[in-house]
Amino acid sequence: MEIVVCVKPVPEAETRLRVATDGTRLDPEGVKFVLAGYDESAVEQALLLKEAVPGSKVHAIAFGPPPRAEEILRAAIALGCDQATWVDAGSKSSDDPIVAARALAAAIAPLPHDLVLCGKQAGDDEAGLVAAALGALLNLPDFGYVVDLRWDPARSRFTFHRATESGQEAWETAAPCVVGLQQAWNDPRTAKLPAILKSRKAPIAKTAAPAPPGPECSAPEKFELPVARTGAKMIEYKTPEEAAQKLVRILREEAKVFP
Amino acid sequence: MTGAILVVGEVHDGRLIGATLEAIGKARELAGDGGVVGFVAGSTVEPAAREFADRGVANVHWAKNAEFDDGAAGRFAPSVVSVAEATGADLILVGGTTLGRDLAGQIAIRWNAAAATGVTEVRRDGSGLHVRRPIFGGRATETRHLEGSRAVLALRPHAFPEASESRVDVLLEPAARIDPPAGWRESKRLGVETAPAGSGPGLTDASIIVSGGRGVRAPENFHLIEELAASLGAAVGASRAVTDAGWRPASYQVGQTGKTVSPQLYVAVGISGAIQHIVGMVSSRVIVAINSDASAPIFKVADYGIVGDLFQIVPALTSEIRKVRGL
Ligand SMILES: Cc1cc2nc3c(=O)[nH]c(=O)nc-3n(C[C@H](O)[C@H](O)[C@H](O)COP(=O)(O)OP(=O)(O)OC[C@H]3O[C@@H](n4cnc5c(N)ncnc54)[C@H](O)[C@@H]3O)c2cc1C
Ligand SMILES: Nc1ncnc2c1ncn2[C@@H]1O[C@H](COP(=O)(O)O)[C@@H](O)[C@H]1O
16 A cells, blocks of 8 residues: 655644744744654554555655755654655745645655545644645545544455544545544654664655645734733632632633633 | 625534534625625535525525535535635635535635635735634634635634524525545445533534543542533543543543644643643633642643642532532
């Protein structure tokens, strides 16, 4: 099985967010960009499928400016991906997920692909648009919010569940398809030192992103950090009943969260 | 942008869901001369179309096709686009659900439109659309300018009020019949498991959430959390300590590697407030923490705190809420 996994370089979870001087975006100064969140899970899922289906290959692909994209592709190779392609966003890079999807689709189309795996949403912009956009661009069925993705070799079908607002749905589909993964493994594998060293010299294919078809795009205007919460208003009480009464009164009258 | 606004209806148990009613409300507020157009897909579209009309939208287009009942956005996104073309719409609004987000990505490509999801504010002016949306798990907010002449927005559930009632007669129009891309023929929804009301999987759509952490100590105590949630009509969540230990399934997990939620009220019980948990719930409107340790970091992000033993506080709170709600 030929698996393509899309990975986006995003700031490390522990990053202290700061506003860039122009006020429109995150200040990237000193920020470490990593393979994180659902994309880490997507790589883990790709590798689990590769192990389950003999003869499979995993191709990691990232769209972004240098050197971030290259670094996370090396991380993906160190984890066990076989090949990597960097879609160069150039210096005037866009952070629009639809622009990313167009760039990724152009790079994926000529590659063999039975499965295109994405994260449910990227850890920074949390758009959750790319998997569906890839489905439309590659003319393949696409499924977001997927958990428990498996390949049934006897029937040549993927089976999986999708999380919805009211519960979950069971699905099956044939290859090729696009999947946005919501599953989070609590213990995705970590790369071993020899693999990390080897990944530094691994070849990474490079392609240029296509020009967008029109002006339809989105650009950041303002990046704001929440006004720091000043800490909780603590409820003083003598008995649990008094604590309960006080809290309920505050929630109804002050916070107005229930009638 | 002065064209019509198209609202795609999402139907559950034969009724439009809250997120659609919120989208209708926003569309009516934004609509200029172009007006608002509704869209519904599936085998039974009439009741949903009538609900559009009950909320002031008379012009409803439908794609009547049992194939669309499985809620796979990719199957009927081409039909949505054909209606947008036919009605001269330049803005499409959907509720930001599982279906809505998939639709937004599909429509952005098939209609060549700018797109944004998780939207909590919308402004429309001469230069186009400006939307605000939480990012980084609620640790920051961005405002984006959507350029060009077309846009599709998925609105964050609960960010906008539902459309007020305003009954009009409904005018039903069939959408052009467009077959889904071939690959969909091989895709099949095999079944639907509806989670019991107020349980974990409904998290992203809940307006109140009660979450339990390791402080609950054992799975057999988790009913305390569930009873408090039931008294509030809330969904139940958990920290990863709880889902890792297998006390509750992974679908309950809130946080960096679980769900991102933004309810009106989030009650964290016996949860310390690790950053990986915080990023999943910090954009909630009101946060309450109950914890026996006064120095627990959760109190830094909470609006109201009770320092105490959850085994005493939670039952007292449940019975107080039942009392005031007459349960
Ligand atoms: C990569 C990564 C991803 C992660 N993703 C997530 C995630 O998505 N979601 C998540 O939640 N965590 C996540 N974690 C784990 C996170 O770091 C914490 O370990 C976890 O949130 C702790 O859960 P807890 O607060 O329930 O447990 P603890 O930290 O053990 O806290 C238990 C709390 O209960 C209180 N308590 C104890 N007894 C009582 C009592 N009788 N009455 C009242 N209070 C009491 C204690 O004072 C304490 O504050 C992640 C970690 C990593 C490394
Ligand atoms: N620049 C990118 N490069 C590679 N993959 C991406 C990029 N942007 C988004 N993706 C993939 O699409 C998923 C969803 O991203 P988004 O729609 O931006 O929330 C991510 O988890 C990635 O798998």
